[in-house]
Amino acid sequence: MMLEATTSIENTGFAGTVGDITANNPRMTTRNVNVHYGDKQAIIDVSLDIGRNEVIALIGPSGCGKSTFLRCLNRMNDTIDICHVSGEIKLDEQDIYDKKLDVVPLRAQVGMVFQKPNPFPKSIYDNIAYGPRIHGLTTNKTELDQVVEVSLRRAGLWNEVKDRLLQPGTGLSGGQQQRLCIARAIAVSPEVILMDEPCSALDPIATAKIEELIDELRENFTIVIVTHSMQQAARVSQRTAYFHLGHLIEVGKTEDIFTKPQHKLTEDYITGRFG
Numbered sequence: 064m065m066l067e068a069t070t071s072i073e074n075t076g077f078a079g080t081v082g083d084i085t086a087n088n089p090r091m092t093t094r095n096v097n098v099h100y101g102d103k104q105a106i107i108d109v110s111l112d113i114g115r116n117e118v119i120a121l122i123g124p125s126g127c128g129k130s131t132f133l134r135c136l137n138r139m140n141d142t143i144d145i146c147h148v149s150g151e152i153k154l155d156e157q158d159i160y161d162k163k164l165d166v167v168p169l170r171a172q173v174g175m176v177f178q179k180p181n182p183f184p185k186s187i188y189d190n191i192a193y194g195p196r197i198h199g200l201t202t203n204k205t206e207l208d209q210v211v212e213v214s215l216r217r218a219g220l221w222n223e224v225k226d227r228l229l230q231p232g233t234g235l236s237g238g239q240q241q242r243l244c245i246a247r248a249i250a251v252s253p254e255v256i257l258m259d260e261p262c263s264a265l266d267p268i269a270t271a272k273i274e275e276l277i278d279e280l281r282e283n284f285t286i287v288i289v290t291h292s293m294q295q296a297a298r299v300s301q302r303t304a305y306f307h308l309g310h311l312i313e314v315g316k317t318e319d320i321f322t323k324p325q326h327k328l329t330e331d332y333i334t335g336r337f338g
Contacts, residue, residue: 081326082315086114086302090255090285091136091173096150098131098140098309105131107309109150113255118277118286120296120317123306124332129289132306133257136287137173138166154254171198174248178260180240182232182247187224190232190243191215194251210250217283218246219276238269245276249284256280258288262295274299293333297321305329 089112098106106128113119113136121129131140138159140146152159159169171194183190191211194200201207211228215221220242224235232243241261248256258277262270277286277299290296296303297317304314305328313320313329324330 080110080311081313081329084110084112084311084314086112086117088115089113090115090155092151092153093135094151096132096135096148096152098128098135098149099147100143101145105309106135109309109311111304111311111314113285113287114302115285116281116283117302118281118288118300119302119304120300121287121289121304121306122291122293122296122332123312125291127306128309129304129306130259133259133287133289136255136257137170137175139170139175141166168198171251172253173255173257174251174253176241176244176248176256176258176261179264180237180244182235182240182243184231184233186229187215187232187235187243188228190247191250194247198251200251214246214250215243217249217280218242219272219279220246236269238265238272241265241269241273242276245273245280249280253284255285255287258286260289260291263291270295293321305332307332 091113093112094110096106096109097104109132121133123129134140135148135152140148148160154169154172158164183193185193188211191214192207195207195210201210212221215224220239223239232240235243245256262273265273274295277288280286288296288299300317302314303317303320305312305320307328313324313326320329321333324333
């Protein structure tokens with residue numbers, strides 16, 4: 064399959080995707096996804112599997128469509144009136160664009176961590192407890208306390224905040240706020256976590272902690288990360304997908320993408336010729 068995909072595309076065109084779009088044990092599958100903002104097409108016929116317990120990085124120049132594609136995976140684009148998504152996107156064989164599907168539980172199953180930390184203007188405790196409360200995941204205070212502690216531990220934040228749980232989440236440092244947002248996302252036991260440039264607003268020390276956390280979370284979650292940092296993609300992901308002008312150009316094992324890319328556009332981006 065890899066050979067067929069590789070030889071079916073011209074090195075300078077958009078005839079198809081270089082590499083194997085499938086995953087051995089997919090958590091999500093996307094086929095022929097197109098996204099329009101009014102008359103402008105932002106995503107063009109993208110197909111890609113997202114494997115269970117893997118980190119897949121989406122890379123490419125600004126405006127290439129990687130964040131738009133990411134937002135399709137939990138229907139965040141629904142909030143934009145002029146946005147139209149077509150194609151097939153499934154989570155565990157369930158069509159997430161089925162008109163009968165309730166997007167509220169979907170967004171619990173497919174959580175999102177944004178570029179800029181966005182804790183609620185509530186206490187640290189209430190930031191984590193909010194999701195389990197509205198989704199009815201706990202039945203009493205003891206259970207809720209346990210969810211809060213486990214989520215903060217998983218996010219590597221418990222020891223730093225355990226004595227100030229009732230203080231505002233907005234009082235934490237930038238890196239701590241981002242880990243709080245990750246803890247908030249995992250408190251509702253998602254299947255997939257989407258991260259849209261989660262470290263772009265953080266310093267190198269905070270970034271290193273988030274990257275270490277991503278590696279640990281992979282044991283329990285599937286993670287899709289959009290990043291402008293090729294070094295970060297190389298450090299945290301097992302597979303990498305390169306986007307260009309709305310097309311998925313190449314996908315494969317991260318090591319292969321960075322050491323022996325098969326499409327000229329990928330090679331030009333990796334080597335810094337553009338982007």
